[in-house]
Amino acid sequence: MDSRQDRIGIRATRSRRGRAIAGVLALLTLGACGSLHKPPPTDPDDLADYKAANDPYEPFNRKMYNVQMWAYHVALRPVAKAWVWAVPKPVRHSISNINETWREPAVFFSDVGAGKPRRAGDSFMRFTINMSAGVAGFFDVASLVGYKQHETDPGMTMGTWGVPSGPYLFIPFVGPSNIRDGAGYAIGQALTPINYVPRGYGLLTFNWAYNILGTVDGFANSVDQIDHLEQDSLDPYSYVRSAWQQNRQSQIDAMQNDHRATTPDWYN
Amino acid sequence: MLKALSRRALFGALAATLTFGAGVAHANPATDFVNSFGGQLVSIVNSSKPLGEKKREVLPLLQSNVDIQGIARYCLGRYWRTATPAQQQKYLQLFDQVLVNTITDQIGNYQGVSFRVTGSTPTPDGERVNALIDRPGQPEVNMQLVIGGTPAKVVDMYGEGASLRMNQRGDYSSYLSRHGGDVGALNTALEHQLSNHH
Numbered sequence: 001m002d003s004r005q006d007r008i009g010i011r012a013t014r015s016r017r018g019r020a021i022a023g024v025l026a027l028l029t030l031g032a033c034g035s036l037h038k039p040p041p042t043d044p045d046d047l048a049d050y051k052a053a054n055d056p057y058e059p060f061n062r063k064m065y066n067v068q069m070w071a072y073h074v075a076l077r078p079v080a081k082a083w084v085w086a087v088p089k090p091v092r093h094s095i096s097n098i099n100e101t102w103r104e105p106a107v108f109f110s111d112v113g114a115g116k117p118r119r120a121g122d123s124f125m126r127f128t129i130n131m132s133a134g135v136a137g138f139f140d141v142a143s144l145v146g147y148k149q150h151e152t153d154p155g156m157t158m159g160t161w162g163v164p165s166g167p168y169l170f171i172p173f174v175g176p177s178n179i180r181d182g183a184g185y186a187i188g189q190a191l192t193p194i195n196y197v198p199r200g201y202g203l204l205t206f207n208w209a210y211n212i213l214g215t216v217d218g219f220a221n222s223v224d225q226i227d228h229l230e231q232d233s234l235d236p237y238s239y240v241r242s243a244w245q246q247n248r249q250s251q252i253d254a255m256q257n258d259h260r261a262t263t264p265d266w267y268n
Numbered sequence: 269m270l271k272a273l274s275r276r277a278l279f280g281a282l283a284a285t286l287t288f289g290a291g292v293a294h295a296n297p298a299t300d301f302v303n304s305f306g307g308q309l310v311s312i313v314n315s316s317k318p319l320g321e322k323k324r325e326v327l328p329l330l331q332s333n334v335d336i337q338g339i340a341r342y343c344l345g346r347y348w349r350t351a352t353p354a355q356q357q358k359y360l361q362l363f364d365q366v367l368v369n370t371i372t373d374q375i376g377n378y379q380g381v382s383f384r385v386t387g388s389t390p391t392p393d394g395e396r397v398n399a400l401i402d403r404p405g406q407p408e409v410n411m412q413l414v415i416g417g418t419p420a421k422v423v424d425m426y427g428e429g430a431s432l433r434m435n436q437r438g439d440y441s442s443y444l445s446r447h448g449g450d451v452g453a454l455n456t457a458l459e460h461q462l463s464n465h466h
Contacts, residue, residue, distance in 0.1 A: 045346045049441055231464070232370065234457050238442030243430040250429020 036060035054168050054178075055241060061170040065237045068172045072219075072226065080220040092217055094138045099214045100149060101130040101137030106191035110152040114160045118260040122147050152255060154191070155184025159252035168241055176244035298395035298415040299385045305333045305422075306383070327368050335421040336364050343436040344451070347444050351451035359451060362458040369465055394423055 038058045041047050055061060084092070104127035111120035126142040126149065134141040143149060158180050159165070166179025177185065189195055194210065233239040312325045330336070340363035341348050348356065388397040394416020401409040414424040425432045440454060447453040 046445070049445065053438070053442075232461070233439050234443040234454070234461070235439050235446070239435055239439045242435045242438030243428075246430035246434065247428050254429075 053241065054165070054245070056167050057169065061168065062237055064170045064172050071172070076219045077223055079216055080223050083216045083220045092220065095213050095217045097130070097134070097140045098137040101127060101134065102194050103192060105193055106188045107152050109191050110154050110157045113154065113157040114152065114255060116255060116258055117262045119150060119152060119255070119258060121262065122150065151251070153184055154187040155181030156252050156255055158184055160256050168245065176240055181248070296388060296395065297420065298388050298397050301415050301420045302385060302397050302413055330368055333421055335417055335423045336367055338417070338423055339433050342433050343440050345437055345441050347441065347449055347451055350449060355451040355455060358455045362455055362462065365462055366458060369462065
């Protein structure tokens with residue numbers, strides 16, 4: 001399994017689902033009023049676990065997780081398997097590359113917002129090179145000339161500003177998130193040019209194809225990992241939650257600790 | 269993301285790390301330990317013996333170089349105190365198998381991997397050794413092993429910024445809290461997991 005492709009694929013999948021967030025947040029608000037909210041336990045040990053998980057809406061989130069996994073088993077997994085079987089690897093890589101390149105503007109603005117000019121410069125160069133020499137993003141030429149892909153999104157940027165994450169959320173077809181990153185995700189969608197382009201019938205068709213292929217490709221790259229996760233965990237939901245929260249914080253920490261000079265390495 | 273979440277991937281990276289250890293950037297006892305451990309593993313993995321035999325040889329090596337009992341107790345958290353001695357003993361035996369199974373499963377999947385230690389940093393739990401793993405035709409994997417205790421052993425491992433033992437603890441504690449804190453139920457679930465292992 002190609003971890004880079006995996007990351008690209010999943011993020012591409014996520015990038016299709018921005019509009020779902022507002023609805024889910026609204027549902028969450030309703031959920032908060034009812035039995036979908038888990039009240040803090042009184043036992044000190046239980047309370048410590050409760051705070052560490054940062055998941056007061058766990059009953060609701062588990063329902064959402066179950067929805068996601070139901071869809072995964074009945075539809076997404078079979079389609080993803082067929083996709084891998086039918087589509088040659090170079091084509092799948094190119095689709096991942098397109099998704100990655102077309103998200104670079106959002107990465108760029110997130111880097112700028114975080115005050116990381118070197119990262120922003122890398123994003124800018126990646127977009128410029130891949131959209132030209134990479135034939136509109138089909139080929140990741142930028143990586144070959146030293147501009148490796150990195151991920152930054154508005155949620156991470158807000159994290160570097162010290163904005164608290166808010167409670168954990170699991171959003172179907174988006175995956176693990178929290179209030180801050182959910183909002184950041186919506187901002188990221190607004191910063192993605194492809195979302196503004198399609199207007200005519202032809203472009204709309206293209207946009208649908210782009211979204212559907214990106215979604216299928218994202219799941220296709222993750223099927224084995226999801227299967228292993230389900231097989232090896234006693235409670236996959238909590239395993240995902242723990243790993244995602246740690247991973248997310250480590251991404252924010254890594255960005256904060258990225259103090260590279262603005263000039264390229266060869267110049268120093 | 270889910271790549272990052274896969275325990276198997278993390279263990280696999282560990283296996284690859286330990287198996288193909290080579291150069292050391294700045295040698296210290298922790299990096300020396302990782303290279304020594306890796307050297308022993310690589311001699312087993314590179315042999316022409318069948319996989320089953322390799323697994324049997326790897327088992328004692330892991331038991332002597334990975335703090336399995338410490339990781340197991342950490343993963344059980346506060347439920348360790350409420351478990352009966354018999355449950356504790358059973359749990360330790362099962363955890364041992366779970367860990368070893370997951371690691372040894374990866375041996376066959378990481379042929380041709382190279383590895384280099386890029387440095388280490390001290391942490392409260394021990395020296396955190398950073399390693400980059402190269403797999404043919406695939407991107408580098410960055411992971412860290414935490415080496416601590418006396419004698420030195422692997423006490424934790426990180427992949428994609430996530431602590432494996434912390435993930436495991438979350439998994440077990442969530443399961444236990446949903447089953448009345450019954451460690452016996454956890455043991456039964458682990459037995460079931462092992463019996464379904466393939």
